[in-house]
Amino acid sequence: xxxxxxxSHMAWILFLxxxxxxxxxxxxxxxxxxxxxxxxxxxxxxxxxxxxxxxNFQKVLFQEPFNRWTLNAFTHNVIVFCAxxxxxxxxxxxxxxxxxxxxxxxxxxxxxxxxxVILSTVIVGFLWKLFLHPLFGIVNQFLxxxxxxALALPWLGDSRTALGALIFANAWHFVGFPTLxxxxxxxxxxxxxxxxxxxxxSSELKVLRNVIWPLVAPATTIIFVLTxxxxxxxxxxxxxxxxxxxxxxxxxxxLGLYFYxxxxxxxxxxxxxxxxxxxxxxxxxxxxxxxxxxxxxYLRRREIEL
Amino acid sequence: xxxxxxxxxxxSNPWHHLGAINRNKMLVQILLIGNTVLMLYPILIMFFSAxxxxxxxxxxxxxxxxxxxxxNFARIIRETNFIxxxxxxxxxxxxxxxxxxxFGSMAAYAIARYKFRGSTFLFLFFLSGLMVPLKLAxxxxxxxxxxLGILDTRLSLILLxxxxxxxxxxxxxxxxxxxxxxxxxxxxxIDGASEPKIMLLIMMPLTKPALVIAGIHNAVPIWNDFFFxxxxxxxxxxxxxxxxxxxxxxxxxxDWGALFAGLSLSALPIIFVYIVxxxxxxxxMTYGSVK
Numbered sequence: 001x002x003x004x005x006x007x008s009h010m011a012w013i014l015f016l017x018x019x020x021x022x023x024x025x026x027x028x029x030x031x032x033x034x035x036x037x038x039x040x041x042x043x044x045x046x047x048x049x050x051x052x053x054x055x056n057f058q059k060v061l062f063q064e065p066f067n068r069w070t071l072n073a074f075t076h077n078v079i080v081f082c083a084x085x086x087x088x089x090x091x092x093x094x095x096x097x098x099x100x101x102x103x104x105x106x107x108x109x110x111x112x113x114x115x116x117v118i119l120s121t122v123i124v125g126f127l128w129k130l131f132l133h134p135l136f137g138i139v140n141q142f143l144x145x146x147x148x149x150a151l152a153l154p155w156l157g158d159s160r161t162a163l164g165a166l167i168f169a170n171a172w173h174f175v176g177f178p179t180l181x182x183x184x185x186x187x188x189x190x191x192x193x194x195x196x197x198x199x200x201x202s203s204e205l206k207v208l209r210n211v212i213w214p215l216v217a218p219a220t221t222i223i224f225v226l227t228x229x230x231x232x233x234x235x236x237x238x239x240x241x242x243x244x245x246x247x248x249x250x251x252x253x254x255l256g257l258y259f260y261x262x263x264x265x266x267x268x269x270x271x272x273x274x275x276x277x278x279x280x281x282x283x284x285x286x287x288x289x290x291x292x293x294x295x296x297x298y299l300r301r302r303e304i305e306l
Numbered sequence: 307x308x309x310x311x312x313x314x315x316x317x318s319n320p321w322h323h324l325g326a327i328n329r330n331k332m333l334v335q336i337l338l339i340g341n342t343v344l345m346l347y348p349i350l351i352m353f354f355s356a357x358x359x360x361x362x363x364x365x366x367x368x369x370x371x372x373x374x375x376x377x378n379f380a381r382i383i384r385e386t387n388f389i390x391x392x393x394x395x396x397x398x399x400x401x402x403x404x405x406x407x408x409f410g411s412m413a414a415y416a417i418a419r420y421k422f423r424g425s426t427f428l429f430l431f432f433l434s435g436l437m438v439p440l441k442l443a444x445x446x447x448x449x450x451x452x453x454l455g456i457l458d459t460r461l462s463l464i465l466l467x468x469x470x471x472x473x474x475x476x477x478x479x480x481x482x483x484x485x486x487x488x489x490x491x492x493x494x495x496i497d498g499a500s501e502p503k504i505m506l507l508i509m510m511p512l513t514k515p516a517l518v519i520a521g522i523h524n525a526v527p528i529w530n531d532f533f534f535x536x537x538x539x540x541x542x543x544x545x546x547x548x549x550x551x552x553x554x555x556x557x558x559x560x561d562w563g564a565l566f567a568g569l570s571l572s573a574l575p576i577i578f579v580y581i582v583x584x585x586x587x588x589x590x591m592t593y594g595s596v597k
Contacts, residue, residue, distance in 0.1 A: 012501050013416050017428060020413035020472050023405075027447065027469035028435055034446035046449065095341060103334045111584045112342045115349065118580050118587060120530035122548040123573050126555055127352055130565065136364045138351060172344070180588055184596040222595045233439055236532050240552070256441075263445055264537065274445050281442040288439070 035285075039278035046274070056279035066276070072250060073258040080167060080254065081231035088171040089223055092178025097208065099179070100186040110183070114176035121173065125240030128169040132156050159251035162242060166252055170237055174230075178223045185219030186212060221299040225292050232288050235260065255284050352573070355566035363562045378567035386557070387542060388571060391550030398460050398546055399529045402467035406524055407517060409468065410475030415505055417476070418483035419491070429480065435473030436594075440466070444537055451538060462538050463546070467531070471524035478523070478593060482516035483509070522583075522590025529576060547572055 039056055042049035060066050095113060099106050116124065131137045134154035143152040155165040189212065197211045198204075235256030238246060244261055246253025263277025355363050356378055357371035382388050416422070417429050440447075447466065451457040456465075486509060494504045535549040545553065551572055558564040580587050 009501070010422070013420055013422050016412040016416035020409040020432070020476065021428070023409065023465065023469050024432065024435060024472055027450075027466055028438060028440065028443075031440070031443035031446040031450060032438060034450075035443045038445060046452070095338075098334050098338050101334055103331060103338065105335075105338075109338045109342055110588075111581075112345050114584070114588055114591075115577070115580065116345060117591065118526055118530075118576055119573055120532065120548045120551075120576075122530075122532050122551050123569055126551065126565070127348060127569055130562065131348065131351075136367070136562070138348075138367045141367050172348070176345075177592070180592055181595045184592065219595075226595065229439070233441065235441070259442075274449075278445050281445065285439065285442045289437070 035278055035281055038274060039282045041275055043274040045272065052275075056275045057283065060276055060279050060283065069250075069253070069258055070255075070280070073246070073253045073255045076163060076246075076252065076254045077232050077234065079163060080170075080234055081228060083164075083167045084171065084227050084231055085224070087167060088175050089178045089227060091171070091175050092223070093182050095175070095179045096182030096186060097212070099183055110180065113179050116173050117176040119173070121236035122240055124169060124173045125237050128165075128172070129156065129241050132165055132169075156241060157248060159248045162248060162252050166238055166241055169241065170234075173237075178227075181219050181223055182216055185216035189215045217299075217303040221296065221303060224299060225296050228292055228295065229288055232284065255280070259284065349573070349577075352566055353570050355562065356570040358563055358566075360560070360562045363566070378563040379571065381561075381564050382554070382567050382571060386554045386568070387545075387550060388554070388568070390543060391545050391547045392575075394460060394545060394550075395529060395547040398463045398467070399525055401460075401464040402471065402528050403521060403525055405464065405468040406471035406475050407521060410472050410479055410520065411510060411513070411517070413472070414476045414479035414483055415509065418480045419505075419509070429476070432473045432476040435469075436477065440470055441533060444534075448537060457538060458540050458544060460539075460544055463534060466534055466538075467524075467528045471528070474523055474594065475520040478520040479513060479516050482513055486512055518586055519590045519593050522586055523593050526576070526587070526591055 038048070040051060040053060042052045042055070060070055099110055099113075103109075131139050132155040134140060134152075134157060139155070140152035143149065153161055155161050193215075194207065194211060197207045201207065233256060234254045238252050238254055238257055239260075242248075242252040244257060246257050259277060259280045262273055262280055265272040351367070354371045355367070357373055357375050359375075359377075362369070362371070413428075413432070417425050448457070451462045456462045490508055491504055494508055499508075530548060531546075532548040532552075535546050539545050539549060542550075542553065551568060554568055555565060558568070
């Protein structure tokens, strides 16, 4: 009797975990493992060819012109990451600090800064593409209106400003995210700690630097690592605003676009190479994993030290 | 007030301190109002432009529109598949969300409330799913869906989003279910209630707050997703809203009134839900980043 009860209990547990496990194995575990395997094969369209060891990796990393394209895209990812660290995260920290003071209407300010975050990147991308139109976009109409005609540039059409315009649109879209994470971090600091610091010094800047900044270190860790992952996974916004080729002249090309073009081809030239695409995916994934893990460990240590 | 603080006698003036505080407060307000304008004004312009003719948008982009002019909206509804895209987005999001919450609750319940061999390993297995960007497995997924014969169907998206949403859901729900006291369960067990009954009638109703968090945490990225439909869906009748948007943005590229109407109609549903549920939205979307 007890063993039958045990058996039915085990069947019940199995019933509970089976659906989730089946889905995870089928659509996460197997695809990820396959991605690793596919990168070692030669591909003819959708048909898998010979096992060629690391030839795809060699092509992507060292063979002209692919290595130049990879490096070009990677450089842009690095620029995007650095720029977002400054534009998005510093602004987010400052906004969080202002809202943290709980001025009149702070709940409204909090809701407003997070509003763009909930919108689809497709909407945000198209919206700013229209706003940045050289002639009829509101950005240049505004600049002309206030007499700054010299600044009314063809933002997305010029290879010197295109990446910057994309970074701006991204910061507008996501600045609410670091803001609210920093805000939550600040709200966890015991009130009396900040009050005590304010009694010690009349400089609010010192309170900010010596008390608040070190105590929001866990929030900083999360934000920095998410920014890193986001910057190296960048795809939707450049795809919508600059197109699959990273126009103009590849000045907005990033690894995500390059990977997509390699794997699925672009509309004009229908070449697709699943082997090289998989190799690129494996490289991007390993890079993100190793760099993010190392950086997380470093930032966590810093949390304790501060 | 500013006069007082700036005057040479300010140091000896007892009101000086108050003046400085007020000036600080005013600076905070100015900065926050400035930022709020920067955040909301573009969205407002989008809605305004949706009511304007294209030539009005070009000549007076900042002017208030005539709100009774609904021609652009009518064009979007009549001449595009907006309704189809919208229905597909609802279908895919609710379908995926139902699977995520049902399968996720089941697995989390087993991990949190029962002792069995391998439960820690199982939890870590789900947890590791949090670190994997599934975008990079797009090629194998594409081939797999083709072999299963579900490429270019809404079902492929539902299955994929379920897989993407399960790790965070199991993580959120397991953490919550572990905090529930065991006495409730034991009392019901003594009364002779079966395990499924205990789960469904006693424990799960208590997890509602965690289900809301997990639901929003997953619903927003699924509703907004563009990458997976871009690769998997080619038939217009199966496209979701973000993907459909790219189709008619190309089609109407010179009709700015229609473009803004399309963007407005796409943004409206989620903005509306956000305004009603903003507290839950913020809690749900920042979950995991906030300790």
